[in-house]
Amino acid sequence: MSQRxxxxxxxxxxxELNGEDFRTLARGWGIxxxxxxxxxxxxxxxxxxxxxxxxxxxxxxxxxxxxxxxMLVEIIEEIEAGRTDPEGENRDEREDGDR
Numbered sequence: 001m002s003q004r005x006x007x008x009x010x011x012x013x014x015x016e017l018n019g020e021d022f023r024t025l026a027r028g029w030g031i032x033x034x035x036x037x038x039x040x041x042x043x044x045x046x047x048x049x050x051x052x053x054x055x056x057x058x059x060x061x062x063x064x065x066x067x068x069x070x071m072l073v074e075i076i077e078e079i080e081a082g083r084t085d086p087e088g089e090n091r092d093e094r095e096d097g098d099r
């Protein structure tokens with residue numbers, strides 16, 4: 001199991017993640033983390049696959065609250081539902097090619 005999958009399973013169990021693990025998980029699924037303009041702690045998560053932005057509060061250091069981890073998991077699950085990986089290969093296209 002890859003580090004990306006291990007972090008996702010940990011997040012799905014409802015665990016809090018430290019800031020680095022949260023960023024690693026997001027980036028592993030192609031989710032861009034956009035810092036706040038003018039300082040602050042409210043970052044934007046942008047998924048190009050979903051054309052969606054989600055606002056989350058990320059601490060400078062320490063743990064990310066479960067509610068924000070859950071938001072990230074929901075975005076990842078939406079990506080998984082329509083894609084097999086963050087590179088954008090559609091699941092249907094891959095299955096058709098294997099037959």
